[in-house]
Amino acid sequence: MSKEIKFNEETLALVDKLINRYPAGKQKSALIPVLHIAQAEFNGWLSSETMDYVASLLKIKPIEVYEVASFYSMFNLKPVGKCLIEVCRTSSCWARGSEDVVRYLEKKLGIKEGETTKDGMFTIKTVECLGSCGGAPMLQVGAAFHENLTLEKVDAIVENYKSIGKQRSYTDLDYKNTI
Amino acid sequence: MGKKILLEHINVPGINTLEVYRQKGGYASVEKALKTMAPDAIVEEVKKSGLRGRGGAGFPTGMKWSFLAKPEGVERYLVVNADESEPGTFKDRYLMERIPHILIEGMITASFALGAKTSCIYIRGEYFYVSRILEAAIAEAYAAGWLGKNILGTNFSHDIFVQVGAGAYICGEETALLESLEGKRGNPRIKPPFPAVAGLYGCPTVVNNVETIASVPYIVMNGGDEYAKIGIGRSTGTKLISASGHINKPGVYEIEMGITVEDFIYSDEYCGGIINGRKLKAVVAGGSSVPILPADLILKTEKGEARLMSYESLSDGGFASGTMLGSGGFMVYDETTSIVKNLYTFARFYHHESCGQCSPCREGTGWMEKILHRIVEGHGKPGDVDLLWDIQRKIEGNTICPLGDAAAWPVASAIRHFRKEFEEYINHPERIKDVKHYYSVHQLASV
Known part of the structure; x- marks a missing residue:
């Protein structure tokens, strides 16, 4: 049921473009950008098959991919919901009510932080400072920042993703125009 | 007061486009530099300007540039640090989002001064x-001939690319950033060698913060001496301050260094005072790593002088009674805030972000989080405050990179200035039960 782990021609051309912006022999520099693309294309997380595929594309050892994928917090090593809701919890967001946002989301979606709804639509995750302290409290879904949250705004965000969710790709990371 | 260098045109419609940016005089520094100046002359102007690194460390930029090794036939790189992950800091995001061309212009001019054919913006993944x-802005610059081969018909060619990170505070440390850019874990390198000698791919490299590079066009156009006239003493120029917390007007403000902290917090030009007219309790003035100060010490130094927004004034009194300008991440806490709980969010942050290379940081940050967690949950033990003090002392200065110090300082300063509050949590857990000690979103909705 999951599609075969292989990029289409268009994406492969993009990967080539990425590799070519580094000096010859330094193609490993493309690893993080390519992992982002792989995560976006293959169900929002990095399975070992996906990571092995990326290793083969960059001509590096699988372990070099695993050790990087496990280091950075944006790479998911387990399946996540279609909409990964990341709520900032560090100082300024905490001081302006982020714990209320998390509790409200948990109640609304019937799951705890770190869990995914049964229909696979939503995952709630708490994260460290996203650089939006002036818009606290805030949360991020894909590439989108949602700032100055109120509970009404949280309602609207959830409803919005419910309506577009099934058609939505796992992340909103659009790499198509990468230079 | 109130001179703007970076944000002068921030509200001009379309300033994110090359066309409008050019109408406002944009890219003139590239023309002046490439056509009329020798690379070393630009480095001299930056030295004269007194510009200091805006990422947090405050190291003189001109000096950093002059350290760059220039062996024959070896590539040199300029890498812009847009990893901006210090809690309380969001100025670079604001600048790049609103006026991307000011950064690109600064990069071309700086790269000409440094002799770099390629430069890169390393931006945190969350800022996708x-x-x-x-x-989009870089594509515009290529199309208009500001990037690419033989810029303005000169011998200088330059390429810029954007590298997206993937969520790691440590990659704001310059050698961790370079490791990440090479496709590895963000583990800081042992120095020396410094990046100026062996940086990206082992080549001489300058790593500068976004705001630092964005200040270069003004210096090239007006001269280092003119820039040095702005500000106060060795804190030359303007500084972007990210203001957040319990204030009426959170946001990014460009200040001329030397205004008073009191003016910054209470005047309508900046933060606009504390929400709901409550009292000020404490401020973290330069991002989560710098010492927290109680209201009396942030407004006035121990000597009773007005505290100013400058490198020197904020650090007046050392860590006993002062703090640091740091990244300019200015977080304000009102009288209802629990300093203990706030510190717990910092300790949790540093534990999460420690790369794990050095034992004092890897283990110590975890212990501090654990102890603070039990204190805020009402299970603190007698002696926990001394234990926290002991742990932070043993982290500070004992790690490869400054993340260990950054994790230790908030703990040390919170205990130094608010010890009684910690003891209250430990000795009277019943008093703190069910008290939130922060604004609820309901309260904020009515503000």
Whole structure:
């Protein structure tokens, strides 16, 4: 049921473009950008098959991919919901009510932080400072920042993703125009 | 007061486009530099300007540039640090999102001064949408001939690309950033060698913060001496301050260094005072790593002088009674805030972000989080405050990179200035039960 782990021609051309912006022999520099693309294309997380595929594309050892994928917090090593809701919890967001946002989301979606709804639509995750302290409290879904949250705004965000969710790709990371 | 260098045109419609940016005099520094100046002359102007690194460390930029090794036939790189992950800091995001061309202009001019054929913006992964804005601006600059081969018909050619990170505070440390850019874990390198000698791919490299590079066009156009006239003493120029917390007007403000902290917090030009007219309790003035100060010490130094927004005044009194300007991440806490709980959010942050290379940081940050967690949950033990003090002392100065110090300082300063509050949590857990000690979103909705 999951599609075969292989990029289409268009994406492969993009990967080539990425590799070519580094000096010859330094193609490993493309690893993080390519992992982002792989995560976006293959169900929002990095399975070992996906990571092995990326290793083969960059001509590096699988372990070099695993050790990087496990280091950075944006790479998911387990399946996540279609909409990964990341709520900032560090100082300024905490001081302006982020714990209320998390509790409200948990109640609304019937799951705890770190869990995914049964229909696979939503995952709630708490994260460290996203650089939006002036818009606290805030949360991020894909590439989108949602700032100055109120509970009404949280309602609207959830409803919005419910309506577009099934058609939505796992992340909103659009790499198509990468230079 | 009130001179703007970076944000002068921030509200001009379309300033994110090359066309409008050019109408406002944009890219003139590239023309002046490439056509009329020798690379070393630009380095001299930056030295004269007194510009100091805006990422947090405050190291003189001109000096950093002059350290760059220039062996024959070896590539040199300029890498812009847009990893901006210090809690309380969001100025670079604001600048890149609104005026991407000021950064690109600064990069071309700086790269000419340094002799770099390629430069790169390393931006934190969570700022993905900003990376799209930068890419669009870079594409415009290529199309108009500001990037690419033989810029303005000179011998200088330059390419810029944007590298997106993937969520790691440590990659704001310059050698961790370079490791990440090479496709590895963000583990800081042992120095020396410094990046100026062996940086990206082992080549001489300058790593500068976004705001630092964005200040270069003004210096090239007006001269280092003119820039040095702005500000106060060795804190020359303007500084972007990210203001957040319990204030009426959170946001990014460009200040001329030397205004008073009191003016910054209470005047309507900046933060606009504390929400709901409550009293000020404490401020973290330069991002989560710098010492927290109680209201009396942030407004006035121990000597009773008005505290100013400058490198020197904020650090007046050392860590006993002062703090640091740091990244300019200015977080304000009102009288209802629990300093203990706030510190717990910092300790949790540093534990999460420690790369794990050095034992004092890897283990110590975890212990501090654990102890603070039990204190805020009402299970603190007698002696926990001394234990926290002991742990932070043993982290500070004992790690490869400054993350260990950054994790230790907030703990040390919170205990130094608010010890009684910690003891209250430990000795009377019943008093703190069910008290939130922060604004609820309901309260904020009515503000």
